[in-house]
Amino acid sequence: MSADKYVQVVVNLPLKSEFDYFVPRSLHSKVDLGKRVWVPFRNRTIVGYIVGITEKSRIKKIKEIKSVIDDTPIISPEILELTRWISEYYFCSRGEAIEAALASPFKKGKTQVRVRAGGSPYPVLENLSGKTKDNILTAHQDKALNEISEHLNREEFGVFLLHGITASGKTEVYFGAIEQTLAKNRQAIVFVPEIALTPQTLERFTEKFGKDLIALIHSRLSKSEKFVEWQRIKSEQAKIVIGPRSAIFAPVKHLGLIVVDEEHENTYKQEDAPRYHLVNTAIKRAEISNAVVILGSATPSLESMYSAKQKDFVFIELPERIEGRDLPQVQVVDMRYQRRSAKRPLILSKVLEDNIAQCLKNKEQVILFLNRRGFSTFVQCPKCGYVEKCPKCNVAVVYHFDRQQLVCHHCSYHTQAGQVCPECSAGYIRYLGTGTQKVESELYRLFPQACIGRMDSDALKEKNAHFEIFDDFKSGKIDILVGTQMLAKGLDIPNVTLVGVISADVTLNLPDFRASERTFSLLTQVAGRAGRGKTPGRVIIQTYTPEHYAIKCALNHDYNDFYKQEIVFRKQLKLPPYTHLINIILRSKNKEMLINNSHKLFDILSRHNKKQVILMGPVPAPVSKLRGNFRWLIIAKCSDILQANKLLGRCFEQWKAHSNVKVTVDVDPRAIG
Numbered sequence: 001m002s003a004d005k006y007v008q009v010v011v012n013l014p015l016k017s018e019f020d021y022f023v024p025r026s027l028h029s030k031v032d033l034g035k036r037v038w039v040p041f042r043n044r045t046i047v048g049y050i051v052g053i054t055e056k057s058r059i060k061k062i063k064e065i066k067s068v069i070d071d072t073p074i075i076s077p078e079i080l081e082l083t084r085w086i087s088e089y090y091f092c093s094r095g096e097a098i099e100a101a102l103a104s105p106f107k108k109g110k111t112q113v114r115v116r117a118g119g120s121p122y123p124v125l126e127n128l129s130g131k132t133k134d135n136i137l138t139a140h141q142d143k144a145l146n147e148i149s150e151h152l153n154r155e156e157f158g159v160f161l162l163h164g165i166t167a168s169g170k171t172e173v174y175f176g177a178i179e180q181t182l183a184k185n186r187q188a189i190v191f192v193p194e195i196a197l198t199p200q201t202l203e204r205f206t207e208k209f210g211k212d213l214i215a216l217i218h219s220r221l222s223k224s225e226k227f228v229e230w231q232r233i234k235s236e237q238a239k240i241v242i243g244p245r246s247a248i249f250a251p252v253k254h255l256g257l258i259v260v261d262e263e264h265e266n267t268y269k270q271e272d273a274p275r276y277h278l279v280n281t282a283i284k285r286a287e288i289s290n291a292v293v294i295l296g297s298a299t300p301s302l303e304s305m306y307s308a309k310q311k312d313f314v315f316i317e318l319p320e321r322i323e324g325r326d327l328p329q330v331q332v333v334d335m336r337y338q339r340r341s342a343k344r345p346l347i348l349s350k351v352l353e354d355n356i357a358q359c360l361k362n363k364e365q366v367i368l369f370l371n372r373r374g375f376s377t378f379v380q381c382p383k384c385g386y387v388e389k390c391p392k393c394n395v396a397v398v399y400h401f402d403r404q405q406l407v408c409h410h411c412s413y414h415t416q417a418g419q420v421c422p423e424c425s426a427g428y429i430r431y432l433g434t435g436t437q438k439v440e441s442e443l444y445r446l447f448p449q450a451c452i453g454r455m456d457s458d459a460l461k462e463k464n465a466h467f468e469i470f471d472d473f474k475s476g477k478i479d480i481l482v483g484t485q486m487l488a489k490g491l492d493i494p495n496v497t498l499v500g501v502i503s504a505d506v507t508l509n510l511p512d513f514r515a516s517e518r519t520f521s522l523l524t525q526v527a528g529r530a531g532r533g534k535t536p537g538r539v540i541i542q543t544y545t546p547e548h549y550a551i552k553c554a555l556n557h558d559y560n561d562f563y564k565q566e567i568v569f570r571k572q573l574k575l576p577p578y579t580h581l582i583n584i585i586l587r588s589k590n591k592e593m594l595i596n597n598s599h600k601l602f603d604i605l606s607r608h609n610k611k612q613v614i615l616m617g618p619v620p621a622p623v624s625k626l627r628g629n630f631r632w633l634i635i636a637k638c639s640d641i642l643q644a645n646k647l648l649g650r651c652f653e654q655w656k657a658h659s660n661v662k663v664t665v666d667v668d669p670r671a672i673g
């Protein structure tokens, strides 16, 4: 008679513990680490994940598992290890981390996916077959690749920061590293900030390696499409996975290389539980598999550059554009001294307008960048000063011209746009502030003969819209493309000779300690779209704060100078990379209860704190009301996240016993609050 069997199971609830279950003898041969089981849990039956198997249990009144869902484990030992680390570092439960790691076809205990035969989700890629001729590497590319190769050959963990200015040929270095990885019979994962926005990157990878070797993971894929890609990766038919941050959980068996393109991008941080940052998580996954990580960017994040200076990462550099092309000439226009008409708002300065006209005359193309969607960004009554706000979020609503609606950009609230002030009944209300739609309409007025396209998340709602807009721009059908930060990524169109930034101040004025970094990097990235062909490019930046160092450094394309100035300020204020931040956000519909409980939690934390953290707050969060909930904030600064999380865990236990307020913890947040 063999011994008894017990399994340790975690569930997708914000509960820190593992639960023991007894395994009936009939299921002994079926249980395995990484398989799902149906288990009784608080009068329900729910899905659990097996994370341990033992012959003993200390639990007296133990329940037994009902059935085993999977024939083979759907979570590999590497991913089990990774999710354990995620739960400890990003302060979530192991079950939540595992649930996030599952591809959608496997969530909620599902097993069957009906796979319908059909075309590729990327029709435009169908005809690309991997037979372009190879470029001869430049000396810089060659040197960069050599350093990485040495590591790849030793099959040893290592992190490289590849700082390459725009159009310096970073992709070619990725290609070389991938080729070597495949030659060693290992697989690669390539991350792009948002796959829908980088059709050109996809095209180049497909051209290079052929679509049979590539698996695309993408939020717009249907469940059955995702299932197919998942199987292709697991069976090692697909050797290269391209995807957004969730691809970190792809069932790659023999991982050799991880590439994170545009590593500085905000989209690499997940905004709901588990709130992981891809760069950090990718490094952990590579460490587990003895793989190499390449972080590529023209504007590395302060954290990554700091790690390179500390020699935690190997620093490699591509300091020149391909074929010795010049970086575009940048001109800053001081909007304070522009002549304006009484009749309409000043959107385009005379210089920018003239330059656009000149481009159109030369049959060259233009990109105009404004990081704000919608038509008017706030609506105000000139008589009583009333500003229309979202009733649930306490932020100004944005007027959308195409829908004739006032829309909240934080929740789904929207209302019909009216002419009458709801406060004082004055018969006219003003639509102020400029979004991409207003720029578009101004362009129609100024250049009626031009073909104008818009690329922002409103325009991209349809499944393949991004490919269509992109194709029309690439083929020259669109003369001027207006858009948000989506434009800053990956576009490599030789005929673009002018890039205009409508307002550099939009990101600069955000209440965020990364505002300067974001502004510098967006300006540099978007400027990098100009002059990638034979004709030199030109960039015009409109701003009300031309003296700001983020703008001055972007003007000179000087990353190093920017880093030097910004890092001093981070050091003085004890901000990342000199410390880690943890946002503790409390929320409730009942404001008084919220304030009371925020103070209570703060007191408990202060009492137990033995210098693991520096505590600040409690204060109302920068977004003080969201979707009907009031929000308060406690900030913890620390040098050791795991230590700090232990403290938080203990204090929350004590506090939760008397509190109905909801709390979320965001480790290494993008912004405070």
Ligand code: ADP
Residues within 6 Å of the ligand: 135, 136, 137, 138, 141, 164, 165, 166, 167, 168, 169, 170, 171, 172, 322, 492
């Ligand atoms: P980055 O990602 O650094 O902005 P890309 O990888 O997009 O730059 O390269 C810019 C352009 O230069 C692309 O059109 C690419 O095909 C071309 N290119 C890259 N390396 C070489 C090379 N060694 N020889 C010729 N052209 C190259």
Ligand code: ZN
Residues within 6 Å of the ligand: 390, 391, 392, 393, 394, 408, 409, 410, 411, 412, 413, 627
């Ligand atoms: Zn809202």
